[in-house]
């Protein structure tokens with residue numbers, strides 16, 4: 001009919017590498033980095049790597065898929081920031097449970113300023129387990145975080161003081177229950193500390209200091225190097241989804257990452273406080289309507305140091321070719 005189909009350009013090897021590096025910077029449970037990528041021309045497949053799933057803490061793979069979802073969000077954003085519309089299909093093949101997404105680099109576009117700013121936050125975002133300043137997070141900023149979660153199909157709710165104290169108390173209980181389990185402790189041991197050249201797990205410099213107020217139930221990764229007084233009135237937010245399937249977990253992961261990057265652009269820092277979601281009976285209490293996927297403590301604080309990541313070579317499925 002006279003209209004010409006415009007050819008969708010290839011992805012250069014450099015662009016693929018940059019986008020994959022962005023994906024690797026995503027947060028993951030215990031820094032397990034449970035993802036693998038396959039590149040076919042301008043399509044990137046994102047797979048969950050079951051060999052890195054925490055079989056004791058996360059038998060359903062919920063937190064593994066949330067982590068993979070966060071990596072998918074970074075990949076989408078990196079493509080967009082490089083002027084390509086990301087075309088996303090989640091869980092595309094019913095029988096292949098580990099294939100989380102196919103992302104194609106679609107037609108070229110001019111990225112919005114917001115996408116550009118969010119993309120610059122990818123390498124600046126780090127989990128911060130140190131005390132935050134006492135300043136409250138202003139409501140317009142919280143509204144931006146709520147909108148970020150909503151844009152990815154999840155709900156972010158700010159806990160009022162009563163709910164916050166209830167969540168903290170449930171988290172203490174959960175922490176105690178979890179620590180009674182040898183399997184939980186063994187898994188933590190396996191994913192913490194280690195040699196300085198280790199490229200996954202949580203290094204000792206990222207452990208939280210001992211909280212002298214005894215109020216905040218941050219996960220105990222190993223012996224703290226120091227003691228410090230944490231904020232008395234922490235701001236806690238809950239990320240929830242309507243349902244609780246792998247699809248919802250991947251959506252939650254994308255929402256989590258959009259929230260964290262938005263927070264980073266507003267000079268906020270964050271750390272998850274998730275233990276209550278890891279004990280089924282307590283998770284129900286934290287959830288309210290829907291299913292709680294993450295509890296985050298947010299606030300203002302000094303920049304935290306980044307944790308290590310594996311190399312591209314480690315996360316590319318072996319038959320992959322990035323020749324575009």
Ligand SMILES: Cc1cc2nc3c(=O)[nH]c(=O)nc-3n(C[C@H](O)[C@H](O)[C@H](O)COP(=O)(O)O)c2cc1C
Nearest residue numbers: 027028029030031063066126127219272273274307
């Ligand atoms: C699904 C999920 C659950 C997490 N749960 C916790 C948690 O309960 N406590 C905590 O301190 N960090 C938690 N984290 C943060 C990870 O430990 C962190 O992302 C990882 O060590 C990599 O460090 P980074 O976020 O600084 O890049 C969680 C992250 C994800 C994605």
